[in-house]
Amino acid sequence: MDTTNKNEGRRDFLKKSTALAALTIASPALIKAGDNDEKIAAYFEKVPLELEINGQAYKLSVEPRVTLLDLLREQLGLTGTKKGCDHGQCGCCTVHVDGKRINSCLSLAVMSHGKKVTTIEGLAKGEELHPMQEAFMKHDGFQCGYCTPGQIMSAIGCIREGHANTAEDVREYMSGNICRCGAYPNIVDAIMEVKKGGKQL
Amino acid sequence: MMNIDSYTHVRGESVYLDDIPLVNGTLFASVFDSPVAHGKIKSLDIDAAMKMPGVVRIFTAADIPGENQIGGIIADEELLASTHVHFCGMPVALVVATSDEAAKAAVKKIKIEIDPLPVITDPREAKEKNELIIPPRTFQLGDTTAAWTQCDYIIEGSTATNGQEHLYIETQGAYAVPQENSAIRIYSSTQGPTQVQRTTARVLNIPMNFIEVDTTRLGGGFGGKEDQASAWGAMCALAAWHLKKPVKYSLHRMEDMRMTGKRHPYSSDFKIGLNKDYKIVAYEVTFFQNAGAAADLSPAVMERTLFHCTNSYFIPNVKATAYSCKTNLPPNTAFRGFGGPQGMFVIEAAIAEAAAALNVSPILIQQKNLLKTGDEFPYGQIAQSEANECWDKAVNLYDLQKLQQEVDAYNNNNKLSKKGLALMPICFGISFTKTLMNQARALVHVYTDGSVGVSTAGVEMGQGLNTKILQVAASIFSINPERIKVNTTNTYRVANTSPTAASASSDLNGKATEIACVAILQRLKEVAAEEFTADISSIEVKEDCVFVNGKQTDWSWNKLVQAAFVKRVSLSEHAHYAPPGIWFDTTKEKGHPFTYHVYGTAITTVTIDCLRGIYEVDSVKIVHDFGKSMNPIIDIGQCEGALVQGIGWMTMEEMLYDKEGKLKSNALSTYKVPDIYSVPKEITIHFLETEKENLAIFRSKAVGEPPLMYGIGAYFALFNAIKAFNPAANIPYDAPMTPEKVLMSLYPQTLKENK
Ligand code: FES
Ligand code: FES
Numbered sequence: 001m002d003t004t005n006k007n008e009g010r011r012d013f014l015k016k017s018t019a020l021a022a023l024t025i026a027s028p029a030l031i032k033a034g035d036n037d038e039k040i041a042a043y044f045e046k047v048p049l050e051l052e053i054n055g056q057a058y059k060l061s062v063e064p065r066v067t068l069l070d071l072l073r074e075q076l077g078l079t080g081t082k083k084g085c086d087h088g089q090c091g092c093c094t095v096h097v098d099g100k101r102i103n104s105c106l107s108l109a110v111m112s113h114g115k116k117v118t119t120i121e122g123l124a125k126g127e128e129l130h131p132m133q134e135a136f137m138k139h140d141g142f143q144c145g146y147c148t149p150g151q152i153m154s155a156i157g158c159i160r161e162g163h164a165n166t167a168e169d170v171r172e173y174m175s176g177n178i179c180r181c182g183a184y185p186n187i188v189d190a191i192m193e194v195k196k197g198g199k200q201l
Numbered sequence: 202m203m204n205i206d207s208y209t210h211v212r213g214e215s216v217y218l219d220d221i222p223l224v225n226g227t228l229f230a231s232v233f234d235s236p237v238a239h240g241k242i243k244s245l246d247i248d249a250a251m252k253m254p255g256v257v258r259i260f261t262a263a264d265i266p267g268e269n270q271i272g273g274i275i276a277d278e279e280l281l282a283s284t285h286v287h288f289c290g291m292p293v294a295l296v297v298a299t300s301d302e303a304a305k306a307a308v309k310k311i312k313i314e315i316d317p318l319p320v321i322t323d324p325r326e327a328k329e330k331n332e333l334i335i336p337p338r339t340f341q342l343g344d345t346t347a348a349w350t351q352c353d354y355i356i357e358g359s360t361a362t363n364g365q366e367h368l369y370i371e372t373q374g375a376y377a378v379p380q381e382n383s384a385i386r387i388y389s390s391t392q393g394p395t396q397v398q399r400t401t402a403r404v405l406n407i408p409m410n411f412i413e414v415d416t417t418r419l420g421g422g423f424g425g426k427e428d429q430a431s432a433w434g435a436m437c438a439l440a441a442w443h444l445k446k447p448v449k450y451s452l453h454r455m456e457d458m459r460m461t462g463k464r465h466p467y468s469s470d471f472k473i474g475l476n477k478d479y480k481i482v483a484y485e486v487t488f489f490q491n492a493g494a495a496a497d498l499s500p501a502v503m504e505r506t507l508f509h510c511t512n513s514y515f516i517p518n519v520k521a522t523a524y525s526c527k528t529n530l531p532p533n534t535a536f537r538g539f540g541g542p543q544g545m546f547v548i549e550a551a552i553a554e555a556a557a558a559l560n561v562s563p564i565l566i567q568q569k570n571l572l573k574t575g576d577e578f579p580y581g582q583i584a585q586s587e588a589n590e591c592w593d594k595a596v597n598l599y600d601l602q603k604l605q606q607e608v609d610a611y612n613n614n615n616k617l618s619k620k621g622l623a624l625m626p627i628c629f630g631i632s633f634t635k636t637l638m639n640q641a642r643a644l645v646h647v648y649t650d651g652s653v654g655v656s657t658a659g660v661e662m663g664q665g666l667n668t669k670i671l672q673v674a675a676s677i678f679s680i681n682p683e684r685i686k687v688n689t690t691n692t693y694r695v696a697n698t699s700p701t702a703a704s705a706s707s708d709l710n711g712k713a714t715e716i717a718c719v720a721i722l723q724r725l726k727e728v729a730a731e732e733f734t735a736d737i738s739s740i741e742v743k744e745d746c747v748f749v750n751g752k753q754t755d756w757s758w759n760k761l762v763q764a765a766f767v768k769r770v771s772l773s774e775h776a777h778y779a780p781p782g783i784w785f786d787t788t789k790e791k792g793h794p795f796t797y798h799v800y801g802t803a804i805t806t807v808t809i810d811c812l813r814g815i816y817e818v819d820s821v822k823i824v825h826d827f828g829k830s831m832n833p834i835i836d837i838g839q840c841e842g843a844l845v846q847g848i849g850w851m852t853m854e855e856m857l858y859d860k861e862g863k864l865k866s867n868a869l870s871t872y873k874v875p876d877i878y879s880v881p882k883e884i885t886i887h888f889l890e891t892e893k894e895n896l897a898i899f900r901s902k903a904v905g906e907p908p909l910m911y912g913i914g915a916y917f918a919l920f921n922a923i924k925a926f927n928p929a930a931n932i933p934y935d936a937p938m939t940p941e942k943v944l945m946s947l948y949p950q951t952l953k954e955n956k
Contacts, residue, residue, distance in 0.1 A: 073219075077222070079213075079216075079219070079220035080212070080213020080214065081213065082217075082219075082370070082371075082420070083219065084370045084371075084372075084454065085454040085868070085869050086453060086454065087454070087868060087869070087870070089868065089869035089870050090370065090454075090869055092370060119213070120212065120213030121212070121213050121214075123212075124212055129211065129212070133211035133212065134211075136207075136210075136211045137203065137207045137208065137211055140203070140204060140207075140834050140835075140838055142204075142207075142210050142211075142663070143204075143421075143663030143664065143665070143838055143839075143842055144369075144370070144371070144418070144419060144420045144421045144662055144663025145206055145209075145210035145215050145418075145420070145663065146217060146369075146370040146371045146420025146421060146663075147370050147420075148210045148211060148213075149213040152211060170877075171877050171878045172878060174877045175876045175877050175878040176876075177876075177877065178368075178370065178869070178874060178876060179370070179877070180367075180368050180369060180370050180421050180423075180846075180874060181370075181421060181663050181838075181842045182841055182842035182843070182844070182845030182846055182875065182880065183838060183841075183842060184841075184845065184875075184877045184880045185841055185880065185884055186838065186841075187877065188877065
């Protein structure tokens with residue numbers, strides 16, 4: 001993806017737009033929200049961001065408004081994490097930050113400064129799958145596969161949090177991950193199996 | 202065999218439209234859509250939007266070089282509104298910018314002035330005003346007028362079923378990349394690549410052979426990407442054609458929900474007559490389909506409602522009339538079941554109403570009227586029925602009597618919690634009801650290293666089609682499945698495809714693949730026969746080896762393939778399949794439209810909380826007619842998934858438009874789809890394996906749509922649970938049965954007093 005182009009465009013605009021004067025108008029909240037998204041964005045310079053993603057260290061410079069999801073997908077090409085709603089309502093975008101599951105569409109990239117992010121791409125060790133990936137394969141825990149990365153990341157989180165003791169438990173703590181194909185029964189089976197396997201995840 | 206996409210699915214490596222690596226210089230599109238449901242456009246002001254950072258160009262109807270038309274069945278829908286808008290969410294302008302955010306920000310700057318015109322959202326009102334998409338149609342069997350005199354009981358009523366948002370987790374989208382000589386490649390998240398190609402050709406006024414549509418897979422379709430994917434493909438192509446730059450548009454969830462059509466809401470009237478033996482003697486039904494603002498697939502959906510208006514029952518006298526009513530909602534479209542579920546709900550409601558009036562169990566009436574082989578459907582086809590087999594098996598296997606006793610005992614012992622049980626038989630015809638669409642082609646190449654590539658017209662959207670196609674090729678060639686790759690669906694490789702729909706795609710594309718593989722295999726066998734100077738009938742290819750008279754030779758599959766190539770024998774085949782024996786005469790409304798029917802029976806048990814109105818589906822126990830399933834893992838997944846979607850439609854998915862035609866349930870926060878917590882606690886599926894001949898691929902019957910209709914059982918189980926609490930409850934047949942409606946039905950008196 002040609003991110004350079006896009007960012008260059010914005011920087012040009014910033015120069016042209018007598019931005020420094022504009023910055024003195026205090027809090028961007030004063031500008032009518034929605035109407036001026038792009039202008040507000042243009043007033044901000046990029047900020048540095050250092051983080052680790054799937055074991056690799058990154059030194060980036062991002063706009064403060066960029067979500068972790070967009071950073072992963074659009075700037076780093078890690079498209080395994082999916083966007084289903086962008087509003088925290090479907091769970092497709094679930095990743096781990098310092099081992100905890102979060103909706104990456106609801107998290108600004110800058111919030112992960114200094115942290116360790118794991119995405120679906122970071123689970124397997126080469127060819128060797130993570131136990132949860134194996135269990136999803138074995139139990140056919142998907143149909144179209146679009147929700148699957150989020151389900152798997154969330155499922156690992158669910159077990160780590162100690163919330164997978166019963167099938168009922170799993171249902172409760174996986175209810176934030178929508179699967180429109182309705183692969184739910186198999187998803188529950190997959191998670192229960194990994195839980196019973198007792199491996200440290 | 203496991204779904205062939207399993208490995209990439211769990212690793213996040215499966216590629217969907219939004220994951221395709223972008224070509225340098227790609228631009229991003231976003232639509233400005235009408236904020237008003239009906240009106241005349243007075244002015245459209247794009248000046249401020251044009252000045253927004255990153256905006257490259259804004260397209261309107263005036264920029265369309267060809268026809269501003271996307272209507273498939275009827276040419277009644279503009280790609281971009283020119284003079285009038287007909288629904289909230291109708292695309293008016295397309296902003297193209299250097300980033301997705303920039304395009305979306307500029308959309309907000311567009312101003313439109315619209316002189317409002319009257320808005321219709323109710324199909325009955327549309328019918329009154331004669332706003333119809335096509336003239337009404339009537340299916341008739343016997344003579345209902347005469348039959349009423351033979352009835353001991355006649356019961357009438359009305360029903361309503363709401364629409365349903367597809368909510369494919371991958372939203373709609375397309376990505377158009379210009380090619381040399383003004384050709385265009387479109388990556389599209391579509392069930393109908395040819396439909397995207399045809400629509401784009403029409404809009405751009407260029408021939409179809411200049412447009413390549415390519416689809417790897419969909420993150421769900423469910424019918425929503427059958428016709429409704431075309432607009433986005435055509436729009437991206439329009440922009441790419443003008444700008445000579447790649448243009449991508451991946452819709453935001455809220456854009457998608459606002460602008461696309463859904464399952465058709467229906468409002469219906471019924472009149473049912475029974476004799477003393479509870480045999481249904483006559484049935485009259487009138488359907489008012491809420492088509493939305495343009496035809497889209499509504500006429501075909503309406504037709505299927507008529508086909509399935511008697512579900513699994515034989516009724517000697519039937520008169521079913523359907524109106525496709527034009528309203529100012531987004532054009533409603535295909536959704537798993539395609540009008541069938543809407544038709545079946547009404548007959549089930551009629552039976553429930555009759556049972557209540559006669560004070561018998563609806564199960565008795567259902568059972569007494571099940572279709573038998575030899576019975577005639579209202580459209581003239583003679584049934585090859587498995588209805589009784591499925592029903593009896595379910596009743597015995599799951600011990601209906603005991604289940605019913607458990608429910609009764611529970612209800613006797615619990616005051617504020619009640620259980621309900623319902624049976625739901627299904628019968629669903631397989632084939633496109635438009636006979637001409639029942640054709641498919643497959644292109645099979647065997648490469649000189651022995652590997653095989655298969656391309657078909659079918660689109661993989663989670664239903665496991667590609668896995669089944671691969672199984673077909675592997676089984677005909679009798680080679681290791683790992684040698685075979687199923688390729689993307691591409692209009693340059695396989696042309697003039699029907700959309701992947703109607704549950705028929707494994708049959709159509711599977712058979713075409715079978716024919717192609719058989720032809721290649723035949724040629725390979727000829728080569729082997731010559732080599733071993735044996736009769737061709739003594740040659741077999743088995744497990745990657747050549748056998749002569751049952752004895753393994755030292756010729757491997759690879760050696761055979763190479764020998765054929767050296768002999769200049771073709772290793773490729775393009776095959777065509779059109780199922781025989783199907784036809785339909787719309788002037789008489791009679792024929793034999795379906796290659797076969799799929800049957801089944803589900804027993805659903807629910808528990809309602811009589812203080813709060815909330816409920817749980819305890820179990821759904823199914824006997825389903827799979828024919829001879831060629832992939833039980835996939836077929837069970839389809840069955841469970843369809844069931845859950847059906848339950849969602851019948852219980853919790855409440856689509857709401859206001860009087861102005863604005864969608865209120867416009868996000869996942871306001872539109873509830875089944876989550877993992879709301880699916881039945883227990884789903885049991887028993888395979889009714891039938892050895893009878895049928896026209897399904899390897900006799901493995903279609904499974905995509907039929908199980909959705911088991912979900913209707915959840916509605917009636919809730920209905921019965923409410924009755925257990927309040928036998929006098931007068932429950933309207935108005936799906937979905939949301940917890941709110943359950944609560945209101947439990948306490949109708951309180952409701953009245955508080956009004
Ligand atoms: S995309 Fe983040 S929750 Fe839906
Ligand atoms: S597998 Fe399709 S949404 Fe879950």
